[in-house]
Amino acid sequence: MGNMxxxxxxxxxxxxxxxxxxGEFTTKAGRPSPYFFNAGLFNDGASLDRLTDFYARAxxxxxxxxxxxxxxxxxxxxxAAGTAxxxxxxxxxxxxxxxxxEAKDHGEGGSLIGAxxxxxxxxxxxxxxxxxxxxxxxxxxxxxxxxxxxxxxxLDRMERGQGALSAVQEVGQNYxxxxxxxxxxxxxLAYLDDRPELAQNLRxxxxxxxxxxxxxx
Numbered sequence: 001m002g003n004m005x006x007x008x009x010x011x012x013x014x015x016x017x018x019x020x021x022x023g024e025f026t027t028k029a030g031r032p033s034p035y036f037f038n039a040g041l042f043n044d045g046a047s048l049d050r051l052t053d054f055y056a057r058a059x060x061x062x063x064x065x066x067x068x069x070x071x072x073x074x075x076x077x078x079x080a081a082g083t084a085x086x087x088x089x090x091x092x093x094x095x096x097x098x099x100x101x102e103a104k105d106h107g108e109g110g111s112l113i114g115a116x117x118x119x120x121x122x123x124x125x126x127x128x129x130x131x132x133x134x135x136x137x138x139x140x141x142x143x144x145x146x147x148x149x150x151x152x153x154x155l156d157r158m159e160r161g162q163g164a165l166s167a168v169q170e171v172g173q174n175y176x177x178x179x180x181x182x183x184x185x186x187x188x189l190a191y192l193d194d195r196p197e198l199a200q201n202l203r204x205x206x207x208x209x210x211x212x213x214x215x216x217x
Contacts, residue, residue, distance in 0.1 A: 001188065005185070006054060006057045006058060006061065006182070006213035007182065007183040007187040008183075008190060008191060009021070009054075010154075010182050010183045010187070011056045011106065011183050011188055011190075011191040012191065013050060014154075014183075015157075015191070017029035017041065017047050018041060019037065019038055019039060019041045019043065019047075019086050020035065020037050020155075020188075020197070021032060021035065021036050022126045022201040022204075022205075023035075023036070026134060027129075028129050028130070029129075031159075031212060033208060034064075034201065034205050034207075035201070035205060035208075037057065037127065037154070037157075037186070037189075038052075038065075039075065039079075039126035039127065039154050039155075039185045040075065040126075042063075046103050047079060049081050049082070049086075050080065050087065051079075051154070052079065052080075052082030052083045052084045052086045052159050054153070054182045055079065055082070055083040055086065055124065055152055056083055056086035056090055056092075056183060057070060057088045057182075058084070058152060058180055058181070058182045059087065059152055059180065060087075060090065060092070061124070062151075062180045063122060063150055063152060063178075064121040064122075064149050064150045064177075064178055065120060065149065066094075066119075066120045066121065066149040066150070067094070067095075067119030067120045067121070067149075068094050068095040068096060068097065068115055068117070068118070068119060068120075068121055068122070069083060069087075069094055069095075069096040069097075069121070069122050069123075069124050069167070070083055070096065070097055070099075070117065070121045070122065070123050070137060070140075070141065071097075071098040071123075071124050071125075072095065072098070072099065072123065072125055072136065072137045073098060073100055073101045074090065074121070074124050075101050075102070075125065075126045075133075076098065076124055076125045076126070076133070076137075078123065078214050079124045080096045080097075080098055080124040081096060081098075083096075083124050083152075084096040086149075091214055095114070095115030095155065096114055096115060096116055096181055097112055097113060097114030097115045097116065098112075098113055099111050099112050099113070099136075099137075099140055100113060103121050111140075112144070116144070117140070117141050117144035117145075117146040118144075118145075118146050119147065120146070120148075120149035121141045121146050121147065121148055121153070122150055122151075122152060123137045123138075123141075123150070123151040124151075124152050125137075125146065125151060125152070125153050126153060126154050127153050127154060127155055127156075128151065128153055128156075128167045128168050128171055128179065129147070129154065129167055130167065131161075131167050131170055131171050131174075132163075134151055134171050134175070135148070135174075137151075138175050138177075146192075148175060148177050149177065150177045150178045150179065150180060151171060151177065151180070151214060152179075152180045152181075152182075153168075153177045153179060153180075153181050153182070154181070154182050154183070155181060155182065155183055155184070155185075155188075156168050156179070156183075156184040156185065157185055158184055158185040158186070158209070158213055158214055158216070159185070159208075159209070159212040159213055159214065160212055160213070160214055164214070164215070165214065166214045167180070171212065185205075185209060185213070188205065189205060189206065189209070194206060196200050
């Protein structure tokens, strides 16, 4: 995980911008959830700038060795571009590339844009829910003769998928690559725990974790 300062700061930023909300929501998996995280709402220049700075900090703190960044279409595209800028500002200039969903038969052709996929490739995404985007990215990277190095996401919900493992743990197990999260459900709970006025939300999130959370040692 990124350092705690970075994680706690990120949760506060997500709440302040309305990207992370508390209330009654339904997840993609049909579960009633007491919180909702929508990274698509980081939709102006200032919030994208801050968001990708958090990604860069998490990468420098915890990511495995890598040679370039890859953003899966579509949400990963601005994330990878912004993170490449944020890393360059911190003295780490890396190539980045992304894919388009539809292959193009004119102009440059193919489905990959930006730097060619070579070496160890770090995938930049928002969250991992079903792991579909990671599966497609890993296939693209391997087809190009490069190596998937890991995945970086904004929030790890730390909840079970179909079985006992979370979507994040399944990615780690299926592809043998680490997943680095800017923040996790534990960081979200620490944020709520610090704010007595949010005690009701804390109780709801704790109950949710008890019901759907992964077993952590």
